[in-house]
Structures are given as C-alpha cells and as structure tokens.
Amino acid sequence: MNTADLGLPVDVPSTALFTDQYELTMLQAALKAGTAERRSVFEVFTRRLPEGRRYGVVAGTGRVLDAVENFRFDEGQLGFLREQRIVDEETLAWLADYRFTGDIWGYPEGEVYFPGSPILRVEGSFAECVLLETVMLSILNHDSAIAAAASRMASAAGERPLIEMGARRTHELAAVAAARAAYVGGFATTSDLAAGFRYGIPTVGTSAHAFTLLHDHERDAFRAQVDTLGPGTTLLVDTYDVAEAVRTAVEVAGPELGAVRIDSGDLLLVAHRVRQQLDELGATETRIVVTSDLDEYAIASLAAAPVDAYGVGTQLVTGSGHPTASMVYKLxxxxxxxxxxxxxxxxxKKSSGGKASVGGRKWAARRLDADGVAEAEVVGTGAVPAQLADRQLLVRLVEAGRVVAREPLDVARERHIAARANLPLSATQLSRGEPVLPTEYVHERSGS
Amino acid sequence: MNTADLGLPVDVPSTALFTDQYELTMLQAALKAGTAERRSVFEVFTRRLPEGRRYGVVAGTGRVLDAVENFRFDEGQLGFLREQRIVDEETLAWLADYRFTGDIWGYPEGEVYFPGSPILRVEGSFAECVLLETVMLSILNHDSAIAAAASRMASAAGERPLIEMGARRTHELAAVAAARAAYVGGFATTSDLAAGFRYGIPTVGTSAHAFTLLHDHERDAFRAQVDTLGPGTTLLVDTYDVAEAVRTAVEVAGPELGAVRIDSGDLLLVAHRVRQQLDELGATETRIVVTSDLDEYAIASLAAAPVDAYGVGTQLVTGSGHPTASMVYKLxxxxxxxxxxxxxxxxxKKSSGGKASVGGRKWAARRLDADGVAEAEVVGTGAVPAQLADRQLLVRLVEAGRVVAREPLDVARERHIAARANLPLSATQLSRGEPVLPTEYVHERSGS
Incomplete structure (x- = not known):
C-alpha cells in the first residue's frame, strides 16, 4: 500500500524512527554474532489489566499494519544514524534493505482481551521482528487504553450517542488516534476534523462560549448561528444565565431548535430544569447535550436524566485514569x-520482581459455557484442543510481509459490540473488580 | 519557515485539521454576522494545577510556533470540508487564504506557571484567532503535563542523569513530543530515535531481555554485545540470576565495563548488592542504571542507593498521574x-459551576521578596505597576504573523532550571500541597 493512499493529514513517509535505539544496537550485535537470522516468535500481551477493570479492548491493529508497511529507512534517516554513530556500516546496509517479510497473527481489532492474551504474535528472523517492538507497542498501548475507556463509557451511555471531543487535551496526533479508538470502542462521532479526514469518522461541532462573548448580546450570537447553520443547530446555553438562554434560544430558533448544550454546573439538576423549560416552550423535540468533564461514572449517574447525548473530552483521551495499556513485546x-x-x-525471562513471562508460541481461544456465554480465556502452546478449535482468537494479519487483513473501521466497531455482549453480564459493571474471564494456560504435553 | 526545515521524521504539510469542527462553524457564523473581524484577545491559562502539584512547567511553545506557521488549508483539506458540508463556500474561500497575521505573547518555554498565569495571549481578528484554539491547547496541554512530571523527577534525581524511555507507552508521535518536553524538564537523554532526529536530543540504548534470550547462554549475549559495542556498553543483568550475570558481565567486558542495567526486583536492595559485587570484582567505575517502573517517588527513594542513572518510561509519558494540563483558551x-x-x-463567561473566567487583556509578573526569591505570581489588566515592570513574564513570540522567538531547546531547558531555582524551597518537595506561589490579581482602576 502506498502511503499516499492512507490519506493522512500528516503524511507518514516512514515509521522506522519511532523506535528505541536499543532495537538497532541489538540488531548490530546479533548481525555480528551470527544470531540475527534465528527464526523467532515475539508476542504482545499484558500481565494485568488496569486496576479494577473487567476487560481490555484491542485497538490500533489497523494502525499497526500501516506502521509495518511503512517501516523502512530512507536516506535521511540512515544519514542520521550514521552521523550519530548509532550503528555501524554493516548494520546501515542491512537497514537500507529492510522490509518485514514475516508473519503476524493477532486478535482482530475491537476484540476484548485479558491478562496473558497473546494480542499479537510476530514471527520472522530475530532481526526483522525486534525492530518493530517500539512502534507496535506505542500504537497498541495508546489506542487500546483509549478504546477500553470508550467501551465503558459506551456501556454507561446505553443507546445515547457519545461525542469524542478530547483533541485539545492530548497531543495533536494522539488525538486523531484517540478519536479512532473511541469509535472502535463505541463512540458515535468526533469533534476532530483530522479524524474525519483520515478515518472517515463523522464529525460534529457548532460553537463555544467565545462565540457568545464575541457578540454584544447572547441573542445576537444565537441569531448569527441559526442564520447560517439553521434551527437544527445546537446552541450553547450556559455562558450567562441558563434559563434566560434557553428562552432566547427557542425564541430565535423556534421550537424546531435541534439541541441545547450544557457545559457547566450540576448537569443532573440543570438537565431536568432545561427539559422542563423546553417542553413548556413547546420545544419538545429539542435535544439536550451535556459536555462537562464527563467520565463513565458521570455518564452513568445521568442515566435517568433527560439527556440525549454526551460529549466527552479529557477522560476519554486520557483513558479515564489509565492512559496506557501496559502491553509488552516479548521473545x-x-x-x-x-x-x-x-x-x-x-x-x-526468569521470575524476578514479577516480570516473568510464559515461553512458547501461543494460541488463544475463548471457551463458552452451556449458554454460549464466554467463561474463560484459554491460552496454550502446542496443538489446540479439538473442542476449542472453532473458538480461536488469533487471525492472520500479515503473511510473508503482506498485509492480508485490512478492514473498514466499522467492522472493528461492530466486532467490539459483539465481543462485549458475549461476556458475562458483570463485564459492564463500572465498579472495580477482577477480570471478568479467568485466563487458563494449557501447556504442551512434552517435546520442546 | 519551510516545513522541510523542521527536519521532521513525519513531515507536517499542515496543522489546520488538528482542529475541532466548531472553530470552523463559529467562523462561518461570524463571517455571516459581520463579527468575524472584531479585534480579539484570547488567553491560555489553567484554573488549577493538578492536585497536590506545586508549580507547572510551560512546554511546547516552540511546537506551537511551528503549528501556527503551518496552519493553512491545502486543496485536499478544503475538498474534505466541502464534501462533508462542514462549512459553506464563502468560508472555504476565506480558509483558502488563511495565514495568521496577529500577535502572540507568551511565557517563554521552560518557565514555571501557576493557576491563572496567562501562558499565551493571542491577538488578532476573532476569525484568525479562534481557529488556533484546538491545536495550541493540544500541544501545550500535552507537553506541559510531561514537562511538569519530568521536572519533579529531575529534582528527585539531583545530579544523576535521567533517561527518557517511554516511547512504547504512548502514541508514537506523542512520544517524540514527550521526549522533547522531558528534555525541557531536565532529562538528559532519550531512547527515542525520532526525538533525536527531530530535536537533536541525545539518544541512548543498548539491549533488552530478548537479546539475552536469543542466545544459548547469557555469556554469549554479553560477548556479542561487548564485541560490537565495546566494554563501555551497558549490560542488562536481570534476565536470569543477577549475581551470576554481574560476574559474567565483568568476566566478559573486564573491569572497564561501562554499566549494568537492572530492570526488575527490589531496586534498592539489588543496587546495593550489585554495587558491592562490582567493587569486589574490581569494576569500581562500572555504573548502575535502574529502569523498572520508576516515578519521582521511586527515584527519591533511591537517593541513598548506589545508583548512577535512572531510566523512566510509563510515568514520564503519562505525566506521573496527570497526563494533561487542563489549560483552556478563552476570549x-x-x-x-x-x-x-x-x-x-x-x-x-459568568460564574456557573466553577468555569468562570477573568476578563481583560492581561500582563503577568513574578514578584520577588527581599532575598530575591519569588513570592507571588501577579496577574493584571491595564498598566503594569512600575515596581514589577522588569519582572514581566510574557515575551513576544509572534509579531504580525511572523515568528520572532525561535530558540534552541537547550535555552528552554536552562530557563527551566533557573526558574525553578528561583522558587521557594518547598517547590521541589514531592508531597502534595498548594501551589508554591499565590496568584494575585491586580485590576485596572477604571475605564473599560
């Protein structure tokens, strides 16, 4: 795939320098020692979920595939590595020809995961696999953390749509990835134009307090907005007095006013008052959007309030307390x-301080109970037991260096809804608890 | 400045879509209403520091200047906005010609800040200023959050160098900005090659557990590494048994071994044992680097341990519990x-739910006590009191659309060290507390 086809607002000529220096020095040492070409299997997994979380959400897989395809060293990058004497000429020559030629298997995007789940399995020579560690983990750790928070918020919101509006609270490109991950996790729309441009996620937005303050009277601002965006727009009603603003809004736009937005105050109380006032003014179809420092708990607390949509910023893009997913990439x-x-x-690695790993090339399957509900994440080495053969989780993503599993983002979004629905009911309770599925290890009988 | 000169690993043809949709719909409504050209002043500030923090650190200013210069709409972006009917033709025509032509003042990068500090002041027409909100906040909120954490870690580390190694724990481009912010906050080096390439930050790195596991014996791995990187390299000694690894390491590299790295276990205990063992083996100059889930508290707890350098990952790039700085951009x-x-x-905006703002175009100065130590952050409108005239904090960054305040990153880094040193001593205590300086408001006597 040509990078130009990615339609990035930021063109990505290469992802090769999104890499920790030690990947390259290990490569150099292995080339010298004659061990660089040893066939190797690396796996991405997490030892634990963030404290209290019931499940994780795989997100970023599509971005990982882009990163692998665009992982190559151009002249400028090689020149930098040479000038800084980061690696020697033999290694530079090897890097100049670098293309990943191995295989990658993984949990498909949107799938749920648990401690020990082999979320990605990368197979090839040590040299070609080790280089991909940093950028793969960057993508999966960030995007999965956001998607997990999004999924909890989407559960809490039920049928009401969620708007992602956290761009201003995180790095400008992390924001684009966050909007994507939020969509996978169940959000409906985003405020971030770059996310719309890059990933086709529906974008929304109307006005901020600054627009009201720009005008001499709130009425002038509402009039200006309705004149150009139509009465179906969303008017922000909390710049001065909410009750007065709602009255003015309906006077200006008529009862066909699309929505009002409340961005401060006691949302539960204010939403009830605004609903009553809108109904009294005949604006019974006008929706109420709330957007003030929401997280999954605040959303849940508004379940019985007359709220029609939630806008979430800070807590979404920072993973609601868990901004990274602690995945590791291990040989x-x-x-x-x-x-x-x-x-x-x-x-x-041998156990020492809790960083031990389970060796061996792994498969994973989700075992169901008699009612068809998931009851365990089974991870093993060797042959897959017959009764789990059709419940396997890893799919082939890259075959001999060629990406074979591209899919529209909506497919990942639908997959997540299905995967979460298949978990025990306690998966979606917001209170802290253990992972909703236990991870069981099945070890190969003998041999290696 | 040509974007090509930025030397980005990722070229940034335009920053214009790192923007919330409502900035554009407000623009359209203001153009229609005839209010778009009203001269306006926007300010970036925060209402509070993260809970318990004593000071904030301004970071990202240099990136903001890049973003302003590259904020322009190309044909592809305008085509997207047209297709999605986000704004009308009149607005698209206005956007096609967009260049920021106003003035920007701000706290220089590396400076400290407090609640209410006017970190950035953007002046121009409403239309040209409102568009910059999202990308400016993205940069400042992210980078300042990282720099604040870095500064606390650097205080805790004292003279010992800090290595930034969190790339794998955050978005791949956020990682590059995080390495930059960490450097401003006092880190010495980074593992992230893209940060070295883009910003000239010194990069470091040698090997991971995978390299040891690749080889049949730990000794083979150490030998391979020393053969190509020399005895001055850093050997990772906790893949199997630490004491055995240290013995092997000195046998292979000799007493001139550069350093050993410990990445798991009880670092305090292990560092003491390893130091003793190294000394007994005659490797008295071999340094000890520790790198396991450190934060500022863990660093402080190792102050009396024989540790020579700290590597910090997750807690650095996630702002040590506060991944965003809650800055806002207000008219x-x-x-x-x-x-x-x-x-x-x-x-x-009128007070309602704690989101009130202080109106007026502001200056800021830091008042010193008789000993020359900072005692208050003074923020005011109107004329600056004579006794504070030479303690003003805002400097001109952009003049009539032209960037006038580019500087090397080391200048910001040095500025931060000086600014922090000028605060009361309690600034660097790690325990939770109030901002170390109070913010005092001085209002214009009369008039507007």
Whole structure:
C-alpha cells in the first residue's frame, strides 16, 4: 500500500524512527554474532489489566499494519544514524534493505482481551521482528487504553450517542488516534476534523462560549448561528444565565431548535430544569447535550436524566485514569541456529520482581459455557484442543510481509459490540473488580 | 519557515485539521454576522494545577510556533470540508487564504506557571484567532503535563542523569513530543530515535531481555554485545540470576565495563548488592542504571542507593498521574465593531459551576521578596505597576504573523532550571500541597 493512499493529514513517509535505539544496537550485535537470522516468535500481551477493570479492548491493529508497511529507512534517516554513530556500516546496509517479510497473527481489532492474551504474535528472523517492538507497542498501548475507556463509557451511555471531543487535551496526533479508538470502542462521532479526514469518522461541532462573548448580546450570537447553520443547530446555553438562554434560544430558533448544550454546573439538576423549560416552550423535540468533564461514572449517574447525548473530552483521551495499556513485546521462542528449518525452543525471562513471562508460541481461544456465554480465556502452546478449535482468537494479519487483513473501521466497531455482549453480564459493571474471564494456560504435553 | 526545515521524521504539510469542527462553524457564523473581524484577545491559562502539584512547567511553545506557521488549508483539506458540508463556500474561500497575521505573547518555554498565569495571549481578528484554539491547547496541554512530571523527577534525581524511555507507552508521535518536553524538564537523554532526529536530543540504548534470550547462554549475549559495542556498553543483568550475570558481565567486558542495567526486583536492595559485587570484582567505575517502573517517588527513594542513572518510561509519558494540563483558551477581550481602531472591552463567561473566567487583556509578573526569591505570581489588566515592570513574564513570540522567538531547546531547558531555582524551597518537595506561589490579581482602576 502506498502511503499516499492512507490519506493522512500528516503524511507518514516512514515509521522506522519511532523506535528505541536499543532495537538497532541489538540488531548490530546479533548481525555480528551470527544470531540475527534465528527464526523467532515475539508476542504482545499484558500481565494485568488496569486496576479494577473487567476487560481490555484491542485497538490500533489497523494502525499497526500501516506502521509495518511503512517501516523502512530512507536516506535521511540512515544519514542520521550514521552521523550519530548509532550503528555501524554493516548494520546501515542491512537497514537500507529492510522490509518485514514475516508473519503476524493477532486478535482482530475491537476484540476484548485479558491478562496473558497473546494480542499479537510476530514471527520472522530475530532481526526483522525486534525492530518493530517500539512502534507496535506505542500504537497498541495508546489506542487500546483509549478504546477500553470508550467501551465503558459506551456501556454507561446505553443507546445515547457519545461525542469524542478530547483533541485539545492530548497531543495533536494522539488525538486523531484517540478519536479512532473511541469509535472502535463505541463512540458515535468526533469533534476532530483530522479524524474525519483520515478515518472517515463523522464529525460534529457548532460553537463555544467565545462565540457568545464575541457578540454584544447572547441573542445576537444565537441569531448569527441559526442564520447560517439553521434551527437544527445546537446552541450553547450556559455562558450567562441558563434559563434566560434557553428562552432566547427557542425564541430565535423556534421550537424546531435541534439541541441545547450544557457545559457547566450540576448537569443532573440543570438537565431536568432545561427539559422542563423546553417542553413548556413547546420545544419538545429539542435535544439536550451535556459536555462537562464527563467520565463513565458521570455518564452513568445521568442515566435517568433527560439527556440525549454526551460529549466527552479529557477522560476519554486520557483513558479515564489509565492512559496506557501496559502491553509488552516479548521473545517467547526462537531457533537454536540460523537454519530456516531449525526447530523453535521456548524462552522466557526468569521470575524476578514479577516480570516473568510464559515461553512458547501461543494460541488463544475463548471457551463458552452451556449458554454460549464466554467463561474463560484459554491460552496454550502446542496443538489446540479439538473442542476449542472453532473458538480461536488469533487471525492472520500479515503473511510473508503482506498485509492480508485490512478492514473498514466499522467492522472493528461492530466486532467490539459483539465481543462485549458475549461476556458475562458483570463485564459492564463500572465498579472495580477482577477480570471478568479467568485466563487458563494449557501447556504442551512434552517435546520442546 | 519551510516545513522541510523542521527536519521532521513525519513531515507536517499542515496543522489546520488538528482542529475541532466548531472553530470552523463559529467562523462561518461570524463571517455571516459581520463579527468575524472584531479585534480579539484570547488567553491560555489553567484554573488549577493538578492536585497536590506545586508549580507547572510551560512546554511546547516552540511546537506551537511551528503549528501556527503551518496552519493553512491545502486543496485536499478544503475538498474534505466541502464534501462533508462542514462549512459553506464563502468560508472555504476565506480558509483558502488563511495565514495568521496577529500577535502572540507568551511565557517563554521552560518557565514555571501557576493557576491563572496567562501562558499565551493571542491577538488578532476573532476569525484568525479562534481557529488556533484546538491545536495550541493540544500541544501545550500535552507537553506541559510531561514537562511538569519530568521536572519533579529531575529534582528527585539531583545530579544523576535521567533517561527518557517511554516511547512504547504512548502514541508514537506523542512520544517524540514527550521526549522533547522531558528534555525541557531536565532529562538528559532519550531512547527515542525520532526525538533525536527531530530535536537533536541525545539518544541512548543498548539491549533488552530478548537479546539475552536469543542466545544459548547469557555469556554469549554479553560477548556479542561487548564485541560490537565495546566494554563501555551497558549490560542488562536481570534476565536470569543477577549475581551470576554481574560476574559474567565483568568476566566478559573486564573491569572497564561501562554499566549494568537492572530492570526488575527490589531496586534498592539489588543496587546495593550489585554495587558491592562490582567493587569486589574490581569494576569500581562500572555504573548502575535502574529502569523498572520508576516515578519521582521511586527515584527519591533511591537517593541513598548506589545508583548512577535512572531510566523512566510509563510515568514520564503519562505525566506521573496527570497526563494533561487542563489549560483552556478563552476570549478575554474584543472590540465592539470590526473597525481596527475600536477599543477592546473585557468579556468573560459568568460564574456557573466553577468555569468562570477573568476578563481583560492581561500582563503577568513574578514578584520577588527581599532575598530575591519569588513570592507571588501577579496577574493584571491595564498598566503594569512600575515596581514589577522588569519582572514581566510574557515575551513576544509572534509579531504580525511572523515568528520572532525561535530558540534552541537547550535555552528552554536552562530557563527551566533557573526558574525553578528561583522558587521557594518547598517547590521541589514531592508531597502534595498548594501551589508554591499565590496568584494575585491586580485590576485596572477604571475605564473599560
């Protein structure tokens, strides 16, 4: 895929420098030692969910595929590595030809995950796989953290739409990825134009307090907005006095006013008053949008309030207290020689301070109970038990360097809804608790 | 400045779509109403510091200047806005010619700030200023949050260098900005190659556990690394047994081994044991680097341990509990007509739910006590009192659309060290408390 086709507001000529220096120094040392070509398996997983969370949400997979395709070193980048003496000439020559030629399997985007779930499995030579660690983790850790928060908010909001409006609270490009992850997690729209441009996510927005303050009277501002955006627009009613603003809004736009937005104050109380006032003014179809520092708990607390839509900013883009997903990328198996046919042996860091890993190339499946509800995340090495064969979670994403699993973002969004619906009911309770599924390990009987 | 000169790993053809849709719909409504050209003053400030923090750190100013210069709409972007019917043709025509032509004043990068500090003041027509809100806040909120965490970590670390290594824990481009902000806040180096490429920040890195696991024996891995990176390299000693690894490391590299890295376990205990072992082996100059889930408190707790450098990842790039700085961009004054000579009137949202603003175009100064230590952040409208004239904080950043305050990143870094040193001693205590300086408001006597 040509990068130009990505339609990025920011063109990405290469993702190769989104990489920690040690990936390159390890490459150099392995090239010298003759171990760089050993066939290797790396896996992405997390040792734990954020405290109290019941499930994780895989997001960013599509972006990972873009990053892998665009991971190549151009002249400017190689020149930088040379000038800074980060690696030697032999390594630079190797990097100049770099293209990932291996295989990648993974949980499809939108799927849920649990501690130990092998969210991504990257297979190829040590050299070609190790380079991808940093950028893959950047994408998955960020996007999955946002999607998990979005999913909880979407559960809490029920049928009411959620608007992503956190661009101003996070890095300008993280914001675009956050809008994408929020959409996967269940948000309906975004305020971020770059997210609309890049990913086709529906964009929304009408006006801020500054627009009211620009005008001599609130009425002038409302009139100006309705004149050009039509009576179906959303008027912001809390710059001065809410009751007066609602009266003015309906006078200016008529009872066909689309919506009013409340951005401060006790939203529960104010929403009830505004609904009553709108109804008394005959604006019974006018919706109420609330947007003040919401998180999943605030959304849930407004479930019985006459609110029609929620706008969420800060808490969405910061993962509602958990801005990163703590996924790691670990070597779990590798060959003993550079021979392409050499068998793989499991490897793992030994337990010390809680950072031990489970070695071996893994499969994963979600076991269902008699009612068809998920009851365990089963992770294993070796052959997949027959009764789990059709419940496997990993799909092929890249085959011999070629991306084979592109899909529209809506597919991931629908997949998430289905995956969450298949979890035990307690998955969507907001209170802190344990992961809603236990992770069970099934180890290969013998052999390696 | 040509965008090509920015040397970005990611070229930024335009920052114009890093914008919330409502900035554009407000523009359209204001153009129609004849209010778009009213001279306006917007200010960036925060109503509060993150809970318990003593001071904030301004970071991202240099990136804001890049964003302003590159804020223009190209054909692809205008086509998107047209297709999606986000704004009308008149507005599109106006956007096609957009260049910011106003003035920007601000706290220079690296300076400290407090609640109410006017960190940035943007002056021009309403239309040209309102468009910049989203991208300016994205940059300042993200970068300042990271720099504040970095500053606390740097205080805790004292003379020992800090390595930024959080790229994998945040969005791949947020990571580059985070490395930059960390450098402003006092970090010495970064693992992120893109940050080295883009901003010239020194990069470091040697090897991960995967490199040890790739080899048949730990000794082979150490040998491979030392063979190509030299004995001055840093060997990772906690893949299996630390004591055995340290012994092997010194055998392989000799007593001139540069450093060992410990990435798990009880760092305090392990550092002491490793130091003793290294000394006994004659490797008295070999340094100890620790890198396991550190934050400012963990760094402080290691002050008396034989540690020579700290690597910080997750907690740095997530702002150590506060990943965003809650800055807002508010209209504080505007003219009553579109006449360029029309006087400004103060405007402000009325108090409701704690989101009130202080109107008026503001200056700021830091008042010193008799010993030359800062004692108050003074923010006012109107004339600056004579005794504060030479303690003013805002500097001119953009003059009639032209950036006039570019500076090397090291200048901001040095400025931060000086600004923090000028605060009362309690600024650097890590425990929760109030802002170390009070903010005092001085209002214009009369007139507007």
């Amino acid at each position: 779990v198996a590798r060959a003993e020689t550079a021979d392409p046919g050499a068998p793989l042996v499991s490897v793992a | 504080v004054a505007r003219a009553e007509t579109a006449d360029p000579g029309a006087p400004l009137v103060s405007v402000a």
